Amino acid sequence: MKRSLWEKSGRYLLPVYFVGVLLYLLLPLLLVIPMSISETRYLKFPPQGFTFRWYQEFFASAGWIDATLRSVLIAAASAVLATAIGTAAALVLSREGSKAARAAGPVFLGPQVVPVIILALGTLLVFSRFGLYGSLWGVALVHAVLALPFVTTTVSGALRQTGDTLARAARVLGARPHEAFWHVTLPTIRPAVISAAVFAFFISFDELVIALFVMGQNETLPMRIWADMRHDLTPVVAAVATLLIVVTFAAVFMSDLIQRRAQRRAG
Amino acid sequence: MVPTMVDVNKPSSGTLNREAFSKVKATGATIEFQSVRKAYGSVTALHDFSLTIHPGEFLTILGSSGSGKTTALNALAGFSGADSGDILIDGKSVIDEPPERRNLGMVFQNYSLFPHMTVFDNIAFPLRMRRAPRREINERVERVLEIVRLGALAKRMPRDLSGGQQQRVAFARAIVFEPPVLLMDEPLGALDLKLREALQFEIKEIQHQLGCTVVYVTHDQREALAMSSRIVVLRDGRIEQVGTPSEMYDAPKSRFVADFIGQTNLLAADLSTAGSVSISELGAVYRDADSQARQGAWYASVRPEKLQRRPAEGADIAVGVTVQEAVFLGDVIEYSARTAHGALIHFREQRRDRDRIPERGETISLVLRPSDVVLVPDLAKTGR
Numbered sequence: 001m002k003r004s005l006w007e008k009s010g011r012y013l014l015p016v017y018f019v020g021v022l023l024y025l026l027l028p029l030l031l032v033i034p035m036s037i038s039e040t041r042y043l044k045f046p047p048q049g050f051t052f053r054w055y056q057e058f059f060a061s062a063g064w065i066d067a068t069l070r071s072v073l074i075a076a077a078s079a080v081l082a083t084a085i086g087t088a089a090a091l092v093l094s095r096e097g098s099k100a101a102r103a104a105g106p107v108f109l110g111p112q113v114v115p116v117i118i119l120a121l122g123t124l125l126v127f128s129r130f131g132l133y134g135s136l137w138g139v140a141l142v143h144a145v146l147a148l149p150f151v152t153t154t155v156s157g158a159l160r161q162t163g164d165t166l167a168r169a170a171r172v173l174g175a176r177p178h179e180a181f182w183h184v185t186l187p188t189i190r191p192a193v194i195s196a197a198v199f200a201f202f203i204s205f206d207e208l209v210i211a212l213f214v215m216g217q218n219e220t221l222p223m224r225i226w227a228d229m230r231h232d233l234t235p236v237v238a239a240v241a242t243l244l245i246v247v248t249f250a251a252v253f254m255s256d257l258i259q260r261r262a263q264r265r266a267g
Numbered sequence: 268m269v270p271t272m273v274d275v276n277k278p279s280s281g282t283l284n285r286e287a288f289s290k291v292k293a294t295g296a297t298i299e300f301q302s303v304r305k306a307y308g309s310v311t312a313l314h315d316f317s318l319t320i321h322p323g324e325f326l327t328i329l330g331s332s333g334s335g336k337t338t339a340l341n342a343l344a345g346f347s348g349a350d351s352g353d354i355l356i357d358g359k360s361v362i363d364e365p366p367e368r369r370n371l372g373m374v375f376q377n378y379s380l381f382p383h384m385t386v387f388d389n390i391a392f393p394l395r396m397r398r399a400p401r402r403e404i405n406e407r408v409e410r411v412l413e414i415v416r417l418g419a420l421a422k423r424m425p426r427d428l429s430g431g432q433q434q435r436v437a438f439a440r441a442i443v444f445e446p447p448v449l450l451m452d453e454p455l456g457a458l459d460l461k462l463r464e465a466l467q468f469e470i471k472e473i474q475h476q477l478g479c480t481v482v483y484v485t486h487d488q489r490e491a492l493a494m495s496s497r498i499v500v501l502r503d504g505r506i507e508q509v510g511t512p513s514e515m516y517d518a519p520k521s522r523f524v525a526d527f528i529g530q531t532n533l534l535a536a537d538l539s540t541a542g543s544v545s546i547s548e549l550g551a552v553y554r555d556a557d558s559q560a561r562q563g564a565w566y567a568s569v570r571p572e573k574l575q576r577r578p579a580e581g582a583d584i585a586v587g588v589t590v591q592e593a594v595f596l597g598d599v600i601e602y603s604a605r606t607a608h609g610a611l612i613h614f615r616e617q618r619r620d621r622d623r624i625p626e627r628g629e630t631i632s633l634v635l636r637p638s639d640v641v642l643v644p645d646l647a648k649t650g651r
Contacts, residue, residue, distance in 0.1 A: 165375060165377065165379045166379055166381060168344075168346055168366070168375075168379075169373065169375060169379040169381075170381070170392070170396075171345075171346075171365070171366040171367050172344050172345070172346075172366040172367070172369070172371055172373045172450075173367075173372075173373070173392055173393040173396060173440065173441075174367045174370075174392075174393045174396035174397050174444070175367055175392075175396045176365075176367055176396075177365075179396060183381075183392075184381055187381075187383040188381075188382060188383060
């Protein structure tokens with residue numbers, strides 16, 4: 001009797017739990033969206049009235065647009081850099097019998113473990129020493145460091161799946177090392193590389209701490225949001241946040257789609 | 268007579284296109300392993316491996332996992348170097364050459380087809396890497412597709428093929444550039460038994476027609492017996508024995524080989540008296556003029572088909588046994604039986620129509636020719 005009650009409730013419990021987790025994950029995001037259309041001059045929930053005014057204000061403001069373009073540029077550079085370096089690192093790490101590489105493996109996870117504020121402090125010291133303060137390329141370089149562990153683990157996973165055998169097959173059938181990589185290894189890990197690049201982009205795009213330390217007057221988008229929240233707290237912030245949510249979800253969804261299609265192909 | 272329609276392009280057809288063969292020809296190379304040694308850390312995977320493989324030979328390296336067979340193949344393919352020794356192909360040292368400079372065809376256990384390329388592109392790959400002109404690539408790929416009868420599938424992706432079809436694509440890719448040497452690493456391992464047996468014949472046929480030297484690695488002794496012109500049995504990184512399939516079966520040189528290849532009864536033998544062999548578990552002592560007094564662990568290897576119920580010329584050893592189990596296999600009946608001395612032995616006989624199958628518990632008498640007893644040392648115990 002007791003067991004059957006458990007079974008009955010179990011059937012509903014799991015979906016309820018699932019919806020709970022989903023709300024927990026999404027609620028903060030979903031709250032922002034209605035606030036972006038409120039007619040009030042300050043952030044208010046529940047919103048009052050309906051207006052796109054804050055979106056217009058965002059697109060009309062040179063400060064916001066500059067910050068956005070700056071962030072896109074930094075994130076793009078950082079993604080390219082992290083993807084190239086991280087993929088190369090994964091290739092070395094995946095090579096059988098490379099003891100030194102295996103010992104160095106955990107180092108690649110370092111940036112994910114060390115608190116960002118420590119990395120930011122170190123970055124500040126190095127940047128001021130070398131005159132990189134406020135440099136877009138400089139901060140892109142550091143953001144790439146943050147994204148590296150992600151790229152390396154993602155691509156390593158894909159490499160482990162295909163293993164060495166495809167590259168070996170290519171070699172013994174006549175391909176030189178770079179040809180084997182270009183014609184065989186890279187195409188088979190391409191989906192992982194693409195999704196790693198997408199994530200690397202967003203790791204840089206929403207990074208605040210390091211940017212605050214070293215960017216000074218060259219505001220990035222997260223810095224601009226941060227400043228706005230501290231001084232004005234207008235619904236423009238909510239409008240920006242809504243735009244970011246849409247763009248991010250679209251990108252993640254696309255990259256997921258690519259992965260899935262590749263998996264189906266590998267079958 | 269009703270004429271039968273034969274669809275030559277039928278992709279599932281299991282037979283090869285023999286006519287297409289005449290246009291593909293490779294000349295087999297000589298391969299020499301000279302004292303090749305390879306260790307991984309403290310484990311020596313291959314000790315002093317020396318072997319000459321003749322042109323056009325179908326040589327099988329047979330061993331269980333960890334025997335060093337894959338190490339030997341990888342050294343030949345160039346995937347892993349050797350710690351010492353040399354490998355020569357047609358008299359030229361290749362030990363320092365990367366895999367792509369050794370001109371080898373290779374078929375892998377898991378096929379290793381490139382998943383993002385069509386069947387055509389997979390097969391064309393070795394030719395493209397060799398910078399063959401486009402026309403030649405098209406001609407050659409079409410030719411081998413004809414041989415393996417997969418012409419209709421040229422534009423398919425590997426994932427759309429069955430296991431057997433994928434394996435044939437892998438073969439086609441390995442022979443399309445007519446390599447003098449074809450390496451095969453357990454190429455049938457992933458297939459089911461029926462398909463495996465069918466493909467054994469196809470592989471042999473390809474090799475015969477092509478004339479290339481084949482180095483085939485497997486752990487399956489039946490496959491080795493069925494396909495090879497010579498077999499090398501490896502154990503713990505050392506060569507246990509080299510010989511033709513019939514030599515390996517009829518005249519194993521060690522207990523390990525006798526046990527590994529085919530089925531056999533292994534019974535402790537006492538050779539301490541010159542000219543006499545004593546197999547206590549059979550209760551048999553017989554004269555063997557050639558036999559010298561030998562110490563150590565020796566065994567008598569007796570193949571199950573050599574023990575017979577019918578008296579026969581020269582079958583001087585008689586053994587009384589109690590039948591334990593009779594297994595009916597159609598043309599053959601396999602028995603297990605216990606000797607008066609407690610040993611469990613197996614024997615096998617061709618089924619004849621009017622024969623009565625002895626029942627469980629029945630005591631019967633078996634005979635055996637002394638010449639059918641092969642005496643083998645246990646190398647692990649007596650040393651090499």
